[in-house]
Amino acid sequence: MTELDTTLAHNLIALLDLTSLNDDDSDARIIDLCQRALTPVGPVAAVCVYPRFVALARRTLDALGGQTVAVATVTNFPAGNAALDEVLEQTRQALADGADEIDVVYPYRALLAGDADRGFALVRACKALCADRALLKVILETGELADPALIRQASLDAIEAGADFIKTSTGKVAVNATAEAARIMLECIASSGVNVGLKPAGGLKTLDDARVYLELAEAINGGQWISPRHLRFGASSLLGDLLNRLGVPAPADGGRY
Numbered sequence: 001m002t003e004l005d006t007t008l009a010h011n012l013i014a015l016l017d018l019t020s021l022n023d024d025d026s027d028a029r030i031i032d033l034c035q036r037a038l039t040p041v042g043p044v045a046a047v048c049v050y051p052r053f054v055a056l057a058r059r060t061l062d063a064l065g066g067q068t069v070a071v072a073t074v075t076n077f078p079a080g081n082a083a084l085d086e087v088l089e090q091t092r093q094a095l096a097d098g099a100d101e102i103d104v105v106y107p108y109r110a111l112l113a114g115d116a117d118r119g120f121a122l123v124r125a126c127k128a129l130c131a132d133r134a135l136l137k138v139i140l141e142t143g144e145l146a147d148p149a150l151i152r153q154a155s156l157d158a159i160e161a162g163a164d165f166i167k168t169s170t171g172k173v174a175v176n177a178t179a180e181a182a183r184i185m186l187e188c189i190a191s192s193g194v195n196v197g198l199k200p201a202g203g204l205k206t207l208d209d210a211r212v213y214l215e216l217a218e219a220i221n222g223g224q225w226i227s228p229r230h231l232r233f234g235a236s237s238l239l240g241d242l243l244n245r246l247g248v249p250a251p252a253d254g255g256r257y
């Protein structure tokens with residue numbers, strides 16, 4: 001472990017959306033997640049949970065002194081094909097429950113079928129609800145879009161419609177975050193001139209997995225661009241490796257360090 005890797009592991013913890021999006025998630029598992037979010041070397045950026053756990057996550061983080069940790073949740077997740085009204089209702093409820101960040105799945109199947117308008121309208125309507133209250137992250141599901149031209153179009157449309165972040169993946173399909181998709185997305189962010197961030201997500205398990213994206217982001221947008229407002233890593237299993245490299249033992253008692 002070099003000094004550079006130690007710094008990198010620290011930095012990645014501050015950029016992490018510590019995620020639990022399992023069908024069998026329970027209150028106990030989300031409380032455990034919130035405890036793990038407050039590591040001995042500093043808090044993660046956010047926890048990301050299903051909508052029914054937003055209020056619990058907020059209460060738990062606050063009770064533990066984790067007020068700086070954002071609560072993110074997912075809508076139109078994971079298939080990305082719910083009706084607009086339903087997505088808006090999910091978003092309203094999540095905001096009412098205290099969500100700070102909404103990760104909405106872009107209707108990627110519609111784009112694959114030649115309909116770009118549906119995605120644009122959905123992002124615009126979700127942004128109107130989030131306004132200045134919550135960050136809107138738009139999950140493009142780049143592994144399913146696959147074609148670089150479609151990834152570019154979805155990125156540019158989401159940015160133009162008001163996304164605060166564009167995110168690669170739900171973590172629920174065969175191909176999740178890839179460097180190729182992230183490069184296209186970062187180039188779209190850079191060329192847009194808009195204040196929008198990138199969230200690689202899905203399948204990131206080690207510091208080396210994450211390093212690829214950090215280096216790409218630095219190469220395309222510059223080191224000064226890197227901050228929790230511009231770069232997040234969505235991952236359920238990355239924190240363990242980061243802490244391990246920093247010599248922090250895994251919590252013995254549930255999520256308590």
Ligand SMILES: O=C[C@H](O)COP(=O)(O)O
Binds near residue numbers: 172
């Ligand atoms: O949004 C984040 C992803 O769902 C996490 O995927 P993962 O479980 O492969 O880390």
